[in-house]
Amino acid sequence: MEPKAHHVIIGLFTLAAVAAALGFALWLGKSSADREWAWYEIGFDQAVTGLSQGNPVLYSGVEVGNVVNLRLDPDDPSHVRVLVRVDEKIPIRENTSVGLVLANITGSMSVQFSGGTPDSPRLQGDRGDPPLIMAEPSAFTSLLTNGEQLLKKADRLLTNANALFSDQNTDNLTTILANTREATDGLMARRDELVALLARMSAAAARAEEAAIKVSRVSDNANALLQNHGREVLESMDQALNTIQTTVARIDQLTRRNEGALDAGLQGMGELAPALRELRSTLRNLNQFTRRLEANPAGTLWGGGSIKEISQ
Template sequence: MEPRAHHVVIGFFTLAAVAAALLFALWLGKSSGDTEWAWYRVGFDHPVGGLAEGNPVLYSGVNIGTVEDLTLAPENPAHVRALVRVDKSVPIRKNTKAGLVMANITGSMSIQFTGGSPDSPIIPGDRSNPPLIQAQPSTISNLLSNSETLLTKADQLLASANNLLSEDNLDNVAGILENTRIASEALVASRDDLLALMAQFDSAGVRTEEAAIKVSAAADRASAVLDDGVEPVLISLNTAIQTLQPTLDRLNQLSADNGQALDQGLQGIGELGPTLRELRGTLRNLNSFTRKLEQDTFGTLLGEDSIKEYRE
């Protein structure tokens, strides 16, 4: 009787578990059936790897629905259209944004709605004609879409690194390092000469500084001489020029006013030239006659010797 009692107890608990499961399923179905849904299409212009039917739809991280269908856009197969249903009590507004987020570490993706200001109008989600909401590219989707390009560039980088580290280049690098070592040893060997050269440079710098100080002092003295000696002379010259300027202006005015008279006077002076020459000759003859008269008064007056003209 005892084994039969155990079987009865096990059967009873089994029936109770099945009944509880059926009741939970009925409650869940009734709860799901009581929920009113709004339907939308989310458009993606990039690959949606990891997104599948039945994946959750989130609003700011809270589950509000599921992905019901995934299709390619008929006008452009590179674009994807995801049909989603969300709880109608959650307002999907005109400025609400949609995008992909990673659901777990396995790579499964979910659609997430964010944003939506209260003053923006609500978009009604009609099952027969669901409105289209264009998804924003997410960081994860960009990373996934660009992963192939990144891998290609990484492969090119590795190839360039291999070329850089080829045997010829390694030999060249080894030669450069050897030359650097030899140059360093030569510098160490000539350290005393370098120190002496640096001392000479230091001494030359000191002498250059002293010469610069002397030149600066000479320049200061020259500036003082110019300020004390030349500047007063220049001021006096400037004053004299300013004093003579009215006289020069007056002479210019007189020359302009009497230009015609001056021209006529100069012409008259030119015409006096022949008369003056004749007068000079006459004076010479008179001077000769006077000397003869002094030497021989009577003979000269009696006309014994005719008057002769002497010309120099």
């Protein structure tokens, strides 16, 4: 009798548990059916990976509804339109922001409302004509997008690196390193000559510096000379030029005043030329007579021939 009684008790307990579960489910369904909903359409300009029908809708982290439907924008398939329902008691206003948040570590996403001020008008949404609210890019979505771009760039970098380290480039790099080693060994073998060359270059640089200093001093002296005496020299030259100009003006004035006398004088000098020639001939004959007289005074005075004129 005892085993049968135990089976009866277990059966009754099981039926009671099932009935309680059904009752809770009916109560929960009735509660959901009795709730009044406000409907909104969320516009996403990026992918909504991880978001699916039935996912929760949150307001500042508190669940206030769920996702009803997802569809692509017929005008632009890159945009997604998500229909959500929210408890009508929750005020969704014009300045309320909306975006995606990570629901769990499996990658499931939830729609989350946040913000909104009491002075902003409230959006009234019904299922037939839900108001459109554009979503803001979420940090997680931006991270995924940037991560994909980063992976693409990393893959491209690895591909370029593989191309860079091809067999031909590796051989070229080996040759370059070998040539560099040979050049380094050659330089090390002639290290003493390089040191001497550097010493000579250092000495030449020192001499060049000294020459530059001297040139700078000469330039400074010339600059000082020009500053101190250049003005006086220029003033003296200016005075001399003024004097020359005055003298030239006077000579020009004198020439104009005595133009007739100068012309007569020049004409007289032209007539004087024959007389000067005759005088030169007479002086030449007199010179010859004097020489003869010195050589033979008696013959010249008493018995000499007549004096002949020698033409030049």
